[in-house]
Amino acid sequence: MTLVRRIGTLLLAPALAVAIAVVISAVVMGLLGVDPLQVLKVMVDLGDTPTQQVTAVIAILNRSLPLFLAGLAVAIGFRMSLFNIGVEGQYRMATIMAATVGAAVALPGPLHVLLIIVVAMAVGAIWAGIVAVLKVTRGVSEVISSIMLNTIALGLASYLLTGPFRGSPDGASVVSTAEISESGRIGGLNGILDVFGLVNPPRQLYGFLPIAVVVGIVIWVLLQRTRFGFDLRATGLSPSAASASGVDARRMVVKTMLISGAVAGLIGLPDLLGRTYEYNSDFTSGLGFLGIAVALLGRNNPGGIALAAVLYAFLDRAAVPLQAASLPSSVVTIIQGTIVLAVVVANEIARRVSRQAAERSSRQTSGPVTEGSVTTGPVPATASEGTS
Amino acid sequence: MTESTPLAVELRGITKRFPGVVANADIELRVRRGEVHAIVGENGAGKSTLMKTLYGMHRPDEGQILVDGREVHFRSPNDAIAAGIGMVHQHFMLADNFTVLENIVLGSEPTKGGRLDRATARRRIREISESYSLGLQPDALVEGLGVGDRQRVEIAKVLYRGATILILDEPTAVLVPQEVDELFGNLAELKREGVTVIFISHKLDEVRKVADSITVIRRGTTVGTADPRTTTARQLAELMVGAELPTPATRDSTVRETPVLRIDHLTVPGAAGGRAVVDDVSMTVREGEVVGIAGVEGNGQSELIDAVLGLRPPSAGTVVLGEEDITSWSTRRRREEGVGFIPEDRHRQGMLLEAPLWENRILGHQTRPPAVKGAFIDRKAARADTARIMREYDVRAPGPNTPAVALSGGNQQKLIVGREMSAHPRVLLAAHPTRGVDVGAQSVIWELLKDARAEGLGIVLVSADLEELIGLSDTLHVMLRGKLVATVDPRKVTPEELGGYMTGGHEASPAGAA
Numbered sequence: 001m002t003l004v005r006r007i008g009t010l011l012l013a014p015a016l017a018v019a020i021a022v023v024i025s026a027v028v029m030g031l032l033g034v035d036p037l038q039v040l041k042v043m044v045d046l047g048d049t050p051t052q053q054v055t056a057v058i059a060i061l062n063r064s065l066p067l068f069l070a071g072l073a074v075a076i077g078f079r080m081s082l083f084n085i086g087v088e089g090q091y092r093m094a095t096i097m098a099a100t101v102g103a104a105v106a107l108p109g110p111l112h113v114l115l116i117i118v119v120a121m122a123v124g125a126i127w128a129g130i131v132a133v134l135k136v137t138r139g140v141s142e143v144i145s146s147i148m149l150n151t152i153a154l155g156l157a158s159y160l161l162t163g164p165f166r167g168s169p170d171g172a173s174v175v176s177t178a179e180i181s182e183s184g185r186i187g188g189l190n191g192i193l194d195v196f197g198l199v200n201p202p203r204q205l206y207g208f209l210p211i212a213v214v215v216g217i218v219i220w221v222l223l224q225r226t227r228f229g230f231d232l233r234a235t236g237l238s239p240s241a242a243s244a245s246g247v248d249a250r251r252m253v254v255k256t257m258l259i260s261g262a263v264a265g266l267i268g269l270p271d272l273l274g275r276t277y278e279y280n281s282d283f284t285s286g287l288g289f290l291g292i293a294v295a296l297l298g299r300n301n302p303g304g305i306a307l308a309a310v311l312y313a314f315l316d317r318a319a320v321p322l323q324a325a326s327l328p329s330s331v332v333t334i335i336q337g338t339i340v341l342a343v344v345v346a347n348e349i350a351r352r353v354s355r356q357a358a359e360r361s362s363r364q365t366s367g368p369v370t371e372g373s374v375t376t377g378p379v380p381a382t383a384s385e386g387t388s
Numbered sequence: 389m390t391e392s393t394p395l396a397v398e399l400r401g402i403t404k405r406f407p408g409v410v411a412n413a414d415i416e417l418r419v420r421r422g423e424v425h426a427i428v429g430e431n432g433a434g435k436s437t438l439m440k441t442l443y444g445m446h447r448p449d450e451g452q453i454l455v456d457g458r459e460v461h462f463r464s465p466n467d468a469i470a471a472g473i474g475m476v477h478q479h480f481m482l483a484d485n486f487t488v489l490e491n492i493v494l495g496s497e498p499t500k501g502g503r504l505d506r507a508t509a510r511r512r513i514r515e516i517s518e519s520y521s522l523g524l525q526p527d528a529l530v531e532g533l534g535v536g537d538r539q540r541v542e543i544a545k546v547l548y549r550g551a552t553i554l555i556l557d558e559p560t561a562v563l564v565p566q567e568v569d570e571l572f573g574n575l576a577e578l579k580r581e582g583v584t585v586i587f588i589s590h591k592l593d594e595v596r597k598v599a600d601s602i603t604v605i606r607r608g609t610t611v612g613t614a615d616p617r618t619t620t621a622r623q624l625a626e627l628m629v630g631a632e633l634p635t636p637a638t639r640d641s642t643v644r645e646t647p648v649l650r651i652d653h654l655t656v657p658g659a660a661g662g663r664a665v666v667d668d669v670s671m672t673v674r675e676g677e678v679v680g681i682a683g684v685e686g687n688g689q690s691e692l693i694d695a696v697l698g699l700r701p702p703s704a705g706t707v708v709l710g711e712e713d714i715t716s717w718s719t720r721r722r723r724e725e726g727v728g729f730i731p732e733d734r735h736r737q738g739m740l741l742e743a744p745l746w747e748n749r750i751l752g753h754q755t756r757p758p759a760v761k762g763a764f765i766d767r768k769a770a771r772a773d774t775a776r777i778m779r780e781y782d783v784r785a786p787g788p789n790t791p792a793v794a795l796s797g798g799n800q801q802k803l804i805v806g807r808e809m810s811a812h813p814r815v816l817l818a819a820h821p822t823r824g825v826d827v828g829a830q831s832v833i834w835e836l837l838k839d840a841r842a843e844g845l846g847i848v849l850v851s852a853d854l855e856e857l858i859g860l861s862d863t864l865h866v867m868l869r870g871k872l873v874a875t876v877d878p879r880k881v882t883p884e885e886l887g888g889y890m891t892g893g894h895e896a897s898p899a900g901a902a
Binding site: 226227229230231233234237240241242243244245247248351355358 | 697699718719720721722723724729731736737738739740741742743747750751752753754755760763764765767790791793794
């Protein structure tokens with residue numbers, strides 16, 4: 001009962017936000033002269049044949065992996081009131097470095113993959129570490145420095161791609177790094193479709209899925225169950241109370257940014273190791289910013305972030321079918337944007353509601369006067385000859 | 389009582405419910421015109437709720453409000469102001485970078501051609517200041533005013549709006565004894581000019597000094613009225629709590645020889661080149677000793693506590709815990725080695741308001757059992773230990789999972805005290821340990837401090853409550869502008885003398901001088 005209620009209140013705000021966003025988007029579509037119901041129909045239509053449907057689900061899951069990791073990276077910072085806006089730059093740097101290192105070496109299977117993952121995490125952490133060092137030594141706001149480092153990362157990545165790390169021949173239509181050999185790739189998971197007797201389409205479900213799940217669980221345990229996570233959350237709730245309790249605020253900033261950056265470094269890997277095998281000028285962009293929205297919608301909780309990532313991936317997938325049905329695919333962006341706005345408002349409302357509920361329940365047990373004790377009647381007493 | 393003139397304020401059967409709670413029930417209040425009427429009661433007894441009702445901040449569910457014999461219905465404070473009721477809040481609401489004049493007229497500015505008519509404003513403020521002897525300088529910046537002056541500005545602000553009935557919410561809480569006397573002088577002036585004053589307080593001696601009549605509130609309802617001339621403070625207090633009263637006075641000295649905390653020539657620099665906020669402070673706390681630090685707030689007490697806790701780096705001097713020099717230790721190490729901490733502002737330094745009680749149990753003790761096992765939080769043990777603290781320290785809350793924000797100030801404070809005591813500290817830094825808690829919780833906390841002292845705990849006590857300081861301390865230092873300016877014998881000193889030292893009125897003198 002209480003568990004159901006707890007989960008209910010947890011889901012309340014995001015569900016409310018999504019509902020509000022859908023309504024607002026419908027109104028906008030109506031104003032643009034697009035039929036919202038038709039849009040909805042196209043969005044939920046995953047295809048006619050089983051093959052199409054399974055392919056659509058795989059596309060959603062594949063897309064949700066980087067979104068989940070991005071949301072996770074942002075959420076780690078959010079939990080201690082640290083706004084890591086630099087996830088975008090962190091994963092771009094991490095991916096190009098990992099792709100280059102991965103292509104340059106040849107190692108036995110698991111080791112090769114492990115090396116790529118470690119390089120990606122290290123580069124992401126270093127890039128985020130710059131932000132942390134600037135903050136604790138110079139007091140630079142992490143928002144400003146991480147946004148600026150995004151621009152630097154994008155510029156640096158294109159320089160590296162067209163210059164020293166270029167692996168594609170001159171005149172190729174897409175500039176890319178050299179390809180990672182077979183041993184450094186992670187195969188698809190479509191085997192499990194056969195186990196469940198489902199159609200096995202050519203589109204492969206990324207083998208990075210279990211790794212992402214493990215990362216999610218590790219982060220959850222770290223935040224919710226460890227001393228370190230307690231210090232981190234305490235700092236987020238009240239920096240002054242945390243430092244009085246013995247948390248070294250500066251060290252905490254550095255550690256948190258390093259972890260956030262390390263997770264951010266993983267964002268590009270599902271695509272890199274499962275599909276492209278190289279970093280190129282077309283590599284998926286914008287995941288860092290979407291991660292902020294996903295983290296907000298998921299209320300900084302790994303479970304919630306997973307749900308939010310799937311929702312965003314579902315919306316993203318709808319863009320192509322919408323175009324095919326000659327409907328504006330920008331409705332996806334509109335919905336995603338309004339969700340962010342609505343979720344910020346809804347989270348605040350939910351926070352106040354639950355706070356009031358808690359205050360009420362506490363007052364019932366400890367309040368100065370409860371219904372019951374008053375009905376027994378006040379005892380008028382006069383200490384001395386009163387004036388009345 | 390003469391029945392011919394109507395009462396200035398009369399409340400009949402006022403009841404105010406909040407969801408699940410009755411904050412006020414059957415309140416009866418009769419205030420005559422031109423008197424100072426005190427309303428006393430513990431924190432949480434319902435005084436504020438009642439005053440908010442009278443000031444139109446919310447509407448009562450039952451009962452009548454009569455002003456000058458006519459029934460009124462206030463929908464907002466504006467209605468109350470229109471009916472001549474004004475309120476001076478406990479926390480001043482003044483803009484620092486405005487002048488006295490600007491602050492007073494703010495919100496009801498006299499205008500001439502769309503511009504602030506300073507001449508008119510200045511004339512009216514002068515009139516008010518003179519007729520009530522408030523001594524205001526309209527063009528002084530509020531920034532440079534002391535607490536007492538600020539309070540007079542607040543009072544003038546209310547009078548400027550034509551109030552004839554003044555509600556003062558805990559007006560003496562922020563004042564030193566000398567300022568309190570000045571305030572009482574002002575109140576006498578107001579009374580002479582026919583202004584009615586409703587004075588909310590829980591400081592009974594003051595109430596008896598200034599009030600013409602007293603109404604006592606307990607557990608949300610009026611339990612009686614009293615005549616200050618014939619009622620002792622003790623009788624009043626017992627009426628207020630409905631039980632025997634605690635006193636802060638300690639019994640026998642438990643001071644032992646071994647020092648647990650030695651502060652040597654500690655200096656903490658002020659903001660960028662300013663005067664040192666803690667200036668060459670030296671003191672020793674021995675086992676079983678309570679060392680009190682008296683001082684007007686903002687004279688370096690908070691910074692001294694922060695420095696001992698390792699939150700503020702000193703520029704000179706040492707802090708020695710037991711035998712070890714801890715000056716370079718981190719806050720965490722100091723806490724692990726037995727420095728307990730009751731912060732002056734529990735919301736800022738003592739609690740995670742949004743977090744459940746059991747997480748607040750862990751706060752400050754993240755590295756020690758029972759709350760942690762290795763690198764992990766032991767949620768079960770933390771919850772169980774929180775339940776124990778709630779039981780043993782009388783923290784009234786539904787359970788360990790309740791968020792801390794839902795608790796009253798007294799219960800939050802008892803949880804903090806319980807948590808700190810549970811770690812068996814060697815030294816306890818207690819800053820205003822009973823601030824904003826009710827008499828019940830106050831006596832519990834005093835008893836806990838006394839028991840811990842008897843067991844050999846050394847306590848540094850910073851407080852604004854002079855009775856608490858005098859009653860609990862074995863040694864009492866006075867801090868002024870970052871320096872320890874006097875050491876007095878708490879058994880001999882009076883609050884008035886202490887107030888003198890605190891404001892720099894006396895020269896530094898040896899213990900017991902009077």
